[in-house]
Amino acid sequence: MKCSKHNDTDAVSQCIDCGRGLCTGCTNKFSIPICDQCELSRIQADRKTFVRNIVIMIVLFVVGLLAGQGFFERILEGYFFAGIPWGWNILTRITPRMFLFMSWMGWIxxxxxxxxxxxxxxxxxxxxxxYRVISGLKQAKKMSDYTEGTLV
Known part of the structure; x- marks a missing residue:
């Protein structure tokens, strides 16, 4: 098998997402053996997730601001509501991936x-x-620039 990017070089590994052949240079390019196209796809998916979570967080913060009585209460409730998506994501990651059979009251x-x-x-x-969203968006921009600059 030959490298999918360098057709004259033998492949030493495969992309973990799509299975394309990767030469030594392409294998060592990222922390995992992944081709440029798949890395770009991952970066775009991460960017969408970051943006979605920020939008949800802002909307919930505004809802919290509208729900409070005094200024301090409004800020506190906005912050409290803004944390819901982050806490939900953490709970979803640690919850077993199995379907629970419950009545509708059980689900509620x-x-x-x-x-x-x-x-x-x-x-x-x-x-x-x-902090992670801000640094993640910066990192995604760097990786996107790096990967797009090296595509053939």
Whole structure:
């Protein structure tokens, strides 16, 4: 098998996403053996996730601002609501990936508890997630520029 980018070079590994052949240079380009096109696809998917979470966070922050009474309460409730998506994502990652057979009341109870826990967890992880989004968007831009500059 030959490298998908360098047709005259033998492949030493395969892209973990699409299975294309990669030479030594292409294999060592990223931290995992992945071709440029697949890395660009991952970057675009990450960018969409970052932007989606920020938009949801802003909308929920505004909802929280509108729900409060005084100035301090409004800011606090906005922050509390803004953390919901981050806490929800964490709970979704640690929840077993299995389908639970429950009645509709069981599902309502399940989602109410998950929402409450997402609010609590979100309060603590929101500052870190905001930092991660900003640094992730910067990193995605760098990787996108690096990858697009090397495409044939």
């Amino acid at each position: 109870f399940y989602f109410a508890i998950k929402l409450f826990l997402a609010m609590i967890i979100g309060m603590f992880v929101t500052p870190y997630q905001i």
